[in-house]
Amino acid sequence: MSVGLQRLREDAPAIRQGAIDKGEDPSIVDQALAADARRRELLAEGDHLKAERNTASKAIGESIRVGADPHGPATAALRARSTAAGSRISAIDTELATVDATVEDLLLRIPNPADLDVPVGGEEANVTIRTWGEQLPRVQPLSGEVGADAPADGARWERRPHWEVGAGLRIFELERGAKIAGSGFPVYRGLGSTLQRSLISWFLDVHTRENGFTEIWPPAVVNAASARGTGQIPDKEDQMYVVTRDELYLVPTAEVPVTNLHRDEIFEASELPVRYAAYSPCFRREAGAAGKDTRGILRVHQFDKVEMVLFERPEASAQALEWMTGRAEDLLQRLGLAYRVLLMATREMGFVQGRKYDIEVWAPGVERWLEVSSCSNFRDYQARRMAVRYRPQPGAKPELVHTLNGSGLALPRVVAAIIESYQNPDGSVTVPAVLRPYLGQAELRPPP
RNA sequence: GGAGAGGUGGCAGAGCGGUCGAAUGCGGCGGUCUUGAAAACCGCUGAGGGUGCAAGCCUUCCCUGGGUUCGAAUCCCAGCCUCUCCGCCA
Numbered sequence: 001m002s003v004g005l006q007r008l009r010e011d012a013p014a015i016r017q018g019a020i021d022k023g024e025d026p027s028i029v030d031q032a033l034a035a036d037a038r039r040r041e042l043l044a045e046g047d048h049l050k051a052e053r054n055t056a057s058k059a060i061g062e063s064i065r066v067g068a069d070p071h072g073p074a075t076a077a078l079r080a081r082s083t084a085a086g087s088r089i090s091a092i093d094t095e096l097a098t099v100d101a102t103v104e105d106l107l108l109r110i111p112n113p114a115d116l117d118v119p120v121g122g123e124e125a126n127v128t129i130r131t132w133g134e135q136l137p138r139v140q141p142l143s144g145e146v147g148a149d150a151p152a153d154g155a156r157w158e159r160r161p162h163w164e165v166g167a168g169l170r171i172f173e174l175e176r177g178a179k180i181a182g183s184g185f186p187v188y189r190g191l192g193s194t195l196q197r198s199l200i201s202w203f204l205d206v207h208t209r210e211n212g213f214t215e216i217w218p219p220a221v222v223n224a225a226s227a228r229g230t231g232q233i234p235d236k237e238d239q240m241y242v243v244t245r246d247e248l249y250l251v252p253t254a255e256v257p258v259t260n261l262h263r264d265e266i267f268e269a270s271e272l273p274v275r276y277a278a279y280s281p282c283f284r285r286e287a288g289a290a291g292k293d294t295r296g297i298l299r300v301h302q303f304d305k306v307e308m309v310l311f312e313r314p315e316a317s318a319q320a321l322e323w324m325t326g327r328a329e330d331l332l333q334r335l336g337l338a339y340r341v342l343l344m345a346t347r348e349m350g351f352v353q354g355r356k357y358d359i360e361v362w363a364p365g366v367e368r369w370l371e372v373s374s375c376s377n378f379r380d381y382q383a384r385r386m387a388v389r390y391r392p393q394p395g396a397k398p399e400l401v402h403t404l405n406g407s408g409l410a411l412p413r414v415v416a417a418i419i420e421s422y423q424n425p426d427g428s429v430t431v432p433a434v435l436r437p438y439l440g441q442a443e444l445r446p447p448p
Numbered sequence: 449g450g451a452g453a454g455g456u457g458g459c460a461g462a463g464c465g466g467u468c469g470a471a472u473g474c475g476g477c478g479g480u481c482u483u484g485a486a487a488a489c490c491g492c493u494g495a496g497g498g499u500g501c502a503a504g505c506c507u508u509c510c511c512u513g514g515g516u517u518c519g520a521a522u523c524c525c526a527g528c529c530u531c532u533c534c535g536c537c538a
Contacts (some may be wrong), residue, residue, distance in 0.1 A: 040497095040499095043497070043498055044498060044499075047498060047499090047505080047506055048507090048509080049507085050506085051506055051507070053519080054506095054507090054519085057518055058466075058519080059518095060466075060518055060519070061465095061466035061467080062466085062467085064466075065466075075518075076518095079518040080518085081518085082518040082519075086517095086518075086519095266495090268457090394478080395477060398495080424530070
């Protein structure tokens with residue numbers, strides 16, 4: 001924890017500016033500095049008294065060893081000294097405990113400053129880094145190639161939003177999901193369900209067989225320490241479902257359990273990078289988003305996602321972020337879905353990220369870009385909270401690792417984009433070639 | 449859920465309430481020897497914090513949190529976790 005304090009002491013102005021850029025309260029930095037100063041005062045005084053108590057107690061032990069009466073007058077003065085120190089120590093320790101808690105609490109409320117080249121601002125400041133693929137139109141000629149001139153008869157067809165196509169195919173049961181759990185808890189039926197499995201399997205297969213990831217199947221709940229480690233607490237606490245009876249949190253992403261796998265551990269440099277790919281269901285309350293994206297499966301309380309998690313050497317983390325983002329893009333390219341990559345501006349990137357790319361896929365039925373992946377470099381911020389370190393050289397002092405993660409990919413919006421991009425005028429949906437072996441079908445057809 | 453055992457350094461495994469941060473073994477690092485390697489032998493080898501230019505000094509940590517005591521890895525209480533047996537169960 002105090003490695004964070006060291007940086008705070010040395011680099012307070014930059015951290016204060018980082019908080020301002022992210023739209024957070026910079027005065028927390030000064031409060032933390034002040035609390036830290038008090039903490040060090042108490043620490044110095046307490047250590048001094050403890051040294052005194054230790055020497056007195058040791059002297060008692062020594063005199064007993066040479067024959068003194070443990071409760072006799074020979075040791076009485078020493079005992080008195082030790083007792084006096086002891087009572088002052090407990091007073092100091094009591095205050096220290098509260099100051100420590102204050103410092104820790106304040107530290108948790110200071111955001112990770114963004115990289116220097118990240119644009120400052122909100123959504124309007126995001127930068128589109130690159131785009132890939134053909135942005136399909138919603139309306140196109142009934143015959144002929146996409147983008148071709150309209151045929152003479154003027155016949156056209158319109159792509160429909162995924163919820164309409166899905167209803168026709170009977171692959172979603174959104175109303176029944178609302179009945180049995182609540183709105184935002186979709187049910188997938190038939191090949192819709194198979195499609196979920198297929199995507200999960202294919203994503204994981206690519207990551208493990210081609211990209212060098214180790215597959216992890218994590219718990220769907222975590223304890224408070226884990227939620228704190230990755231920064232869900234206190235920053236995003238109200239976005240999580242909580243099992244109060246057992247003090248457990250339903251995971252909002254596999255990032256939380258998987259990154260916490262190595263909490264309080266020390267890697268050898270030769271072990272890095274560690275690359276994990278993990279499927280998990282994801283639970284999000286979406287508090288504050290009520291009324292937004294209520295149709296279809298664009299914003300739901302439970303969804304499925306394959307997440308990539310990396311532990312890297314600090315000097316390698318920037319390159320690793322580019323690589324990992326590329327792995328997510330590769331999946332979309334092989335699915336044949338158009339997408340764009342955005343470098344997110346400071347107020348768009350959240351508390352713990354140092355740099356974040358969002359990948360948005362084009363959904364022609366709703367005519368929107370949908371976020372299907374978010375790839376971030378947390379630098380040493382999460383590592384500090386979780387005490388994940390590595391030895392740069394064998395036998396060297398441990399230093400904080402860098403952690404990164406990115407979706408690879410989130411299912412529901414990918415499903416929506418597939419359905420809207422691959423739908424045919426007759427209501428069927430062509431299955432992207434890479435998924436056919438998994439799905440056992442070349443197309444999804446409405447039941448007769 | 450019931451009964452019992454246990455949680456000590458990277459691992460294994462000791463540790464009468466007082467030089468115990470902790471024996472010993474393994475592992476790791478360095479060295480001697482060797483053409484090289486192995487073996488053998490010698491030495492070193494936990495983490496956090498405070499202070500200091502530094503060497504160093506001080507302090508905390510033997511699952512977690514309380515308590516007893518001049519002094520706790522060692523005693524007491526609570527919790528968590530692991531293992532064994534029984535019950536239940538996908």
